[in-house]
Amino acid sequence: MDLSKISRNDWIVVGGFVLMLIAVSLKWYGWSLSVLGQTFASADFSGWHFFLGWFPWLLTLIAAVLVLVKAIPSLNFTLPVPEAMSVMALGVVAFVLVLIRLIASPGTGASRGIGIFIGLIATAVVAAGGFLKNSEPAS
Secondary structure (H helix, E strand, O other): OOHHHOOHHHHHHHHHHHHHHHHHHOEEEEEEEEEOOEEEEEEEEEHHHOHHHHHHHHHHHHHHHHHHHHHOOOOOOOOOOOHHHHHHHHHHHHHHHHHHHHHOOOOOOEEEOHHHHHHHHHHHHHHHHHHHHOOOOOO
């Protein structure tokens, strides 16, 4: 692997993926059943429990792979669209999906956890990395 071919903006995309990996493993929602102040049941759910949790993670993984694949000299990989646009589009779609999951409350008695907010930031970082890649000179 020739890591000199990886730009700072590529590392931003990879960093967003790593942050999303952490976020999807944290608590996204918690539920509790309380009657007269007495809690009878509770449960916490990470992003892996929701399609709109693990699918944005998959999109950020694809974005990270797209920027890292150019470091493998024996692999000549080209896309029909510019790499920066592909990465940015993947990041934006992932951001919108996490935002939908954030807005669409799963029901009464549910509380949002820190993971969903970190996931929103992580997908924005991937989209921003793709946007910043547009200013890079073509290689």
